[in-house]
Amino acid sequence: MSEILFPEPDAGVLARREQILSDLAALLPAECLIASEDERRAFETDALTAYRRLPLAVALPQDTAQVSALLRYCSQAGVKVVPRGAGTSLSGGAIPQEDALVIGVSKMNRILDVNLADRTIRVQAGVTNLAVSEAVAPDGFFYAPDPSSQLACTIAGNIGMNSGGAHCLKYGVTTNNVLGAKLVLMNGEVVELGGASFDAPGLDLLGVLVGSEGQLGIVTEAVLRLVRAAEGARPVLFGFDSSEAAGACVAAIIGAGIVPVAMEFMDRPAIRICEAFAKAGYPLDVEAMLIIEVEGSEAEMDAELARIVEIARAHDVRVVKESRSAMETALIWKGRKSAFGATGRVADYICMDGTVPTGQLPYVLKRTAEIVASYGLGVANVFHAGDGNMHPLIMYDVNDPASQAKAEAAGMDILRLCVDAGGCLTGEHGVGVEKRDLMRHQFSQADLEQQMRVRAAFDPQWLLNPAKVFPLDGRVSG
Amino acid sequence: MRLLPGTPAEAADMIRAARADKRTLDIEGGGTRAGLGRPRRGDDTLSTRALSGVTLYEPAELVVRALAGTPLAEVEAALAEKKQILPFEPMDHRAIYASAGAPTIGAVAACNLAGPRRVRVGGARDSLIGVRFVNGAGELVTSGGRVMKNVTGLDLVKLSCGAHGTLGLLTEVTFKLLPAPRAAGTLVLDGLADARAIEAMSAALGSPFEVSGAAHDPARKLTALRVEHAPESIAYRLDALAKALKGHGPARRLDEAEAESLWRGMRDGQPLAAGAGPLWRLSVAPSRAAALIEGLAAQGFAQAWLYDWGGGLIWLSAPASADGARAIHAGAAQAGGHACLVRADDAARAQVDVFQPLAGALAGLTRRVKASMDPDFILNPGRMYADI
Known part of the structure; x- marks a missing residue:
């Protein structure tokens, strides 16, 4: 049933499992090593739940020295390693292999030093994304990348995937907000x-x-960069009669020299799903909605919104609804950020993550609908419109193998469409296992081989998360 | 010999040929920054000058792409027509090196340039979203693209940025853009000593008013803070900022022409750039900058200096001697950062570490990464480190 291939486990490693476990036990306190099948089950997949592999064992080290000892041992023993943050990857980036040790960073979750004068914070990598912002919120600061999974996902995982979020239009993604890293x-x-x-x-x-x-x-x-929060922030809902009108409005706003903090798009199915879940007051009688957030003093927000509303009117906006309270603002964002979870309540889904040039949005949305319909499935679109990062949620029935195969095929068609439209396979979720075999659609063999040689400069034996990112055939090591 | 490829494919042929002939290559753009890095020692020079022209500009998508040899001025002029900018205020090295010629867009990426606005929007690396380059094996490689959110594959865009041409010959670069600020205003505090000035700048940068420039000139005891926003906001934000900083003394507003010249000068390391002696550039944690300078001055290794980036960037006139270099590199490391000897004669730059020496395992890793892109070490040999 599964389209995605996993490499055959190394029989030699499987045969040595008992020896490897006893070697690992010498490197870690007993409570940091998970060997029983029951407990390993908790680590067999991530947020790409259609695929699962039981790992050889799971190590949850407490500090850098233990990570170093584990990796040195695995390197010498030829044991593969799958690093894990909170296991929220949508692309299967944290799915284990039977012959690999999972090394999770969850026990390294302390905030080490806050320096507001330099606007930096030093953290252990297993701290959650939201915990960083919460630690400095009383002082008026925040950590800018805000993926939807921010309650659970770790900084280590954010660094692994270069996570984005709704507010990266103004504040950048992880790579723009990390100043330093201790790397084993x-x-x-x-x-x-x-x-x-x-x-x-x-x-x-x-x-x-x-x-x-x-x-x-x-x-x-x-070491992460902290940002001082604006004096105020206000999201506004704009409802349109067509996705094309909403897409054109986004392009016109940027064309007018306005870069709002966030510009999020939802189509009719996404609006209905999210509204049913969050009761955020989304308009239900429109085909497409934009959540546009502005920041500044009250007067500044009024002035910027006036300019945006004027542009929206020129694009036949039908509903304009401003948040009037902190509670309304929280609900509006709760609806958006729970889009994936809310969709999961009504159907199984896979979420694609291609990015396209914003000028191509109307065309790509139209083709996406056609592609998914041709497989007899439904789609909800909710995405970051300001930067063209699409998130079509293709709904299917996980208990029906044929339905899953169709959803995956539709997803792959959509990603090829994104690349062909001048974009890329993934804007913020990563390649993982999910998009690994499409890499040749975006990159030439020379491009991929160059990436693989750089990779091998760090890990010449290809032991780290080896089933991911690069097609399984044609790998180069030096 | 001087090589002047007219197309990226031709550049790839030339690099393949150089590798086969075991000849090393110095890469040159506009030639205005030839003094940056360790002295040149390539057998031949490969110029990007004929790889020129803006190849894609989509104002509504905030993206521009140009061949590496395109004069920066040509790119900026095209953007200005649509009221857009490269966000990070790339510095101009012509004052520092007393050089002539036209700086290129490729060097902006290769040297990871940034000016005062770096505190708000990051450096060239943060806006560079796509590259094409020829690696040391003569292969044309693409990384990144034209969209601003892209995590597909390893980020060789960042790796190329600031590598000073040691990993590949950039042939084409793609930057994301910002609308030009509609208005700006600059506030000045007078008479502050270094440590107090840095505290004031930290307070300003930690305020909600989106300060986009924070610099201090100790010679004039002048601390400047810039705000860029909608025209109707500038007076409000400068007022609010002055109130927030009232513990640091009275603030005055600079007139527009004076402010523009101040930020342009600061971007280019003025007034220290105008001298001829050795010049260092230190990147450190702002809160440790003043103590670092005090320590270096006590050892005789700081003659004059300027702070930008709220204290995170220090321009320093100081000796390029072996002792001076050791003290400055060690001090910068202790202050959470690093130092680069930006200006000194060839002999000095051959003898001391120009870039921060790499600690421990980092040196080996850096060498392996270099080898993974330029297997025979033929591109800009020795430009960053003697053996790379």
Whole structure:
């Protein structure tokens, strides 16, 4: 039934499992090593739940020294390693292999140092995204990347996937908000990349680490940039009679020199699903809705909104609804951020994540609807319109293998469409296992081989998260 | 020999040929920054000058793409017509090196340039979203693209940015843009000592008023803070900022022409750039900058200095001697950052570390990454480190 191939487990490693477990036990306190099948089950998949593999064992180290010892051992013993944050990857980036040790960072979850004068925070990498913002919220600061999974997902996972979120139109994604990282290489060496300064010395290895999907090493600590919150923020709902009108409105706003903090798009199915869940007051009688958020003082927000409303009127906006209270604002964002969870309540779904040039949005939305309809399935669209990062949620029945196969095929068609429209396979979820075999659609063999050689400079034996990102055939190591 | 490819494919042929002939190459754009890095020692020079032209500009998508040898001024002029900018205020090195010629867009990426606005919008690396380059094996490689959110595959865009041409010859670069600020205003505090000035700048940068420039010139005891926003907001934000900083003394507003010249000068390291002696550029944690300078001055390794980025960037006139370099690199590392010897004669730049020496395992990793892109070490040999 499954379209995605996993490599055959290394029989030699499986045969040595008992020995490997006893070797690992010497490197960690007993409570940090998980060997029983029952407990390993909790780690067999991530948010790409259609696929699961039981790992060889799971290690939950408490500090950098333990991570270093684990990786040095695995490197010498030839044991593969799958790094894991909170297991919220939508692309299968944290799905284990039978012959691999899962190393989770969840026990390393302390905030180490807050420096508001320098607007930086040093954290252990297993801290959750939201915990970082919460630690500095009383002082009026926040950590900008805000993926929908921010309650659960870890900074280590954010670094692995270069996570974005709704507010990255103004504040950037993870790579723009990480100043430093402590990285343990597969051979156990520990390197400090970047630090407390604005830019890092030497080659920008931090830049290549962010988004490397756990293939270059395991991050145990990070220095993050903090941002001072604006005086106020106000989201406004704009309802349109067509997706095309909403898409054109987005392009016109940016064309007028306005970059709002966020511009989120939902189509009719997404609006209905999210409204049923969050009761956020979304308009139900429109074909498409934009959530546009502005920031500043009350007067500044009024002025910027007036300009945006004027543009929206020129694009036949039918509903304009401003948030009038902090509670309304929270509900509006709750609806948007729970889009995936709310969709999960009405159907099984897979979420695609291609990005397209914003000028191509109307065309790509139209073709997406046609593609999904041709497979006899339904789709809800909810995405970051300001940067063209699509999120079609293709709904199917997980208990029907034929339905799952159709959903996956439709998803792959949509991703090819995104690349052909001038975009890319993934804007913020990562390649993982899900999009691995489409990489040749976006990259030439020379492009991929160059990426693989850089990868091999960090992990020459290809032991780290090896089933991900690159097609399983044609791999190069040096 | 001087190589002048007219197309990226031709550049790839030339690099393949150089590799086969075991000849090393210095890469040159406009030639205005030839003094940056360790001295040139390539057998031949490969110029990007004939790889020129804006190849894609979509104002509604805030994206521009140009061949590497395109003069920066040509790109900025095209953007200005649509009231857009490269957000990070790339600096101009012509004052520092007393060089002539036209800086190129490729060098902006290769050197990861940024000016005062870096505190608000990041540097070139943060706006660079796509590259095409020829690696040291003569292969044309693409990474990134034209969309601003893209995590497909390893980010060789960031890796290329700031690599000073040691990993590949950039042939084409794609940047995301911002609308030009509709208005700006600058507030000045007078008479502050370094440490107090940095505290004031930190307070300003930590305020909700989106300060987009924070610099201090100790010679004039002048601390400048810039705000950019809608015209109707500037007076409000400067007022609010002055109130928030009232513990640091009275603030005055600079007139527009004076402010523009101040930020342009600061971007280019003025007034220290105008001198001829050795010049360092330090990137550190702002809160540790003043103590760092005090320590270096006590050892005789700080003659004059300027702070930008709220104290995170220090321009420093100081000796390029072996002792000076050791003290400055060690001090910068202790202050959470690093130092680069931006200006000194070839002999000095051959003898001391120009870039921050790499600690421990980082040196080996850096060398392996270099080898993964330029297997025979033929591109800009020795530009960043003696053995790379």
